[in-house]
Amino acid sequence: MNRATGKIAIIGGGGIRTPLVVFGINEAQKILGVEEVVLYDPDRERAAMMVTLGRTVVEREEGALKVRLAESLEDAVIGADFVLNSVRVGGIAARAADERTSIQHGYPGQETTGPGGMAMALRTVPVAVEQARKMHTLAPKAWLINFTNPAGLITQAITEHTEARIVGICDTPTEMLHRIAMALGSAPAEVRCEYLGLNHLGWVRKIELRGEDVTDRVLASDSILRQLYSAPLFDHALIRSLRLIPTEYLFFYYSRSRALANQIAHGITRGAEVAKLNGALFARLEALLKSNDEPGALSAYIDYLNVRSGSYMVQEASAGAVPTALEEDPFRAANGYHRIALDVMTALRGDAPQRVIVNTRNRGAIEGMRSEDIVEVPCSISKDLIVTETCGELPAEVRGLVMAVKEYERATIEAAMGGSELMARKAMLLNPAIGEWEPSLGLLRDLSR
Numbered sequence: 001m002n003r004a005t006g007k008i009a010i011i012g013g014g015g016i017r018t019p020l021v022v023f024g025i026n027e028a029q030k031i032l033g034v035e036e037v038v039l040y041d042p043d044r045e046r047a048a049m050m051v052t053l054g055r056t057v058v059e060r061e062e063g064a065l066k067v068r069l070a071e072s073l074e075d076a077v078i079g080a081d082f083v084l085n086s087v088r089v090g091g092i093a094a095r096a097a098d099e100r101t102s103i104q105h106g107y108p109g110q111e112t113t114g115p116g117g118m119a120m121a122l123r124t125v126p127v128a129v130e131q132a133r134k135m136h137t138l139a140p141k142a143w144l145i146n147f148t149n150p151a152g153l154i155t156q157a158i159t160e161h162t163e164a165r166i167v168g169i170c171d172t173p174t175e176m177l178h179r180i181a182m183a184l185g186s187a188p189a190e191v192r193c194e195y196l197g198l199n200h201l202g203w204v205r206k207i208e209l210r211g212e213d214v215t216d217r218v219l220a221s222d223s224i225l226r227q228l229y230s231a232p233l234f235d236h237a238l239i240r241s242l243r244l245i246p247t248e249y250l251f252f253y254y255s256r257s258r259a260l261a262n263q264i265a266h267g268i269t270r271g272a273e274v275a276k277l278n279g280a281l282f283a284r285l286e287a288l289l290k291s292n293d294e295p296g297a298l299s300a301y302i303d304y305l306n307v308r309s310g311s312y313m314v315q316e317a318s319a320g321a322v323p324t325a326l327e328e329d330p331f332r333a334a335n336g337y338h339r340i341a342l343d344v345m346t347a348l349r350g351d352a353p354q355r356v357i358v359n360t361r362n363r364g365a366i367e368g369m370r371s372e373d374i375v376e377v378p379c380s381i382s383k384d385l386i387v388t389e390t391c392g393e394l395p396a397e398v399r400g401l402v403m404a405v406k407e408y409e410r411a412t413i414e415a416a417m418g419g420s421e422l423m424a425r426k427a428m429l430l431n432p433a434i435g436e437w438e439p440s441l442g443l444l445r446d447l448s449r
Helices: 018-027 044-060 073-077 091-104 114-138 151-161 172-183 215-220 222-226 236-242 248-254 256-266 270-290 294-310 337-349 396-418 421-430 440-446
Strands: 006-011 034-040 066-069 082-085 143-146 165-168 191-198 201-209 354-361 374-382 385-388
Touching (some): 006 018, 018 034, 018 044, 018 294, 018 337, 034 073, 044 270, 044 294, 082 114, 091 114, 091 270, 091 440, 114 143, 143 151, 151 165, 151 354, 151 374, 172 191, 172 248, 172 337, 191 396, 201 215, 215 222, 215 236, 270 294, 337 354, 337 374, 354 385, 396 421
Parallel strands (some): 143 165
Antiparallel strands (some): 191 374, 354 374
16 A cells, blocks of 8 residues: 555545544544545535534644545545445434334334334445445455444444455443543553453453452442443442443343333433434534634534533433533543544554454354354454454353344344345344334334335
8 A cells, every 4th residue: 555645435424423533533644644534425515514624623733634525435435445434324313213213112212222223224234235345346455444333233234245344343342441440540551351242232241450350349339330331320239240341232221111211201312312413513513614614613513522422321311310511622532433443443554463342253252153243342453454352151141132132133134135024023023122023013114214
């Protein structure tokens, strides 16, 4: 590769996180050997706004990275070294409709789990697979960094139906590890955690602080456990009974009734809440950019991110909770999608192996799972190589749940690629967050397709 002319494409470049990703790429420009970032999105107006914000970020940081709008998907990906995929088929309106329908049928409304997650997958799998095929044709040596949710399932589908080099990413595990380190009053580099599972279905099994096993200390401390989540999700007795620390999305499996009751009490789904925030943001950005106030637009964007982050998981965790806006520079936050994406890309360009939790082929990492199953585990990543860490067997307490969700993923991918209503109903039956046959037909037909 000519490192003076490297290129990164973002499919779904009109997405709200794009300026964060541009910031990270600009920060690591020399390491990545990248000259330009090219954004593609069917919504060209939104993508154009993200291009302007991205350029403003680069200018603020006194960088040299070029940011431009692609004329087509082909223009974006041809010759790219990395392609970041972050698409939302149907937009935020489809998410809000899915969550509302889920609640009406008696299930929590959530974008990646339960009925909402399945509807999202059915819409997204064929689109993501076709985009990956085009990418592989036009940039066969490129790495596809999959942000698109549900990330594990989409990564599985692309792995099964294309030859693209792909790795799935999510900031949930790294956020959990960061919170553990903070709760222990230590630097992240001093803490090592054993982690395993699937995307949005993972657990920390062991915690070492400077080589000492402190798992029991963490589990015994209410103070430490309270600091591990952005909202009060899990009863500490639940965590201690498992002797595993679940990531936040397990809340929609372990506390479905509570999540549903709190959502009903709030009277608005997270998707609808985000849709309102997005609408206000884009109206504000349009006005500011029309008056050529790029710094003001960037400031409005930062305020938006802090409001959105401050309200995350609040309504599901407590019926009476009031969101509080954060006060930080989200570009320099220790975690987030842009950080995990940069960690993976820089590791794939470097010679020294880096330990990163990603979604990739199992290849023996978790005993009892297929080699080609996409799992979420720590990996050693170095120059164009991803090697999974040996995790052993799944703990007995979670083995059945993981296996059931993986079978659900397989059935959902088959339904999405073949358009079979019967297979989609089977997937609902296999999904532990749904798990019933009789309601599946009405639920499926009411969900946004």
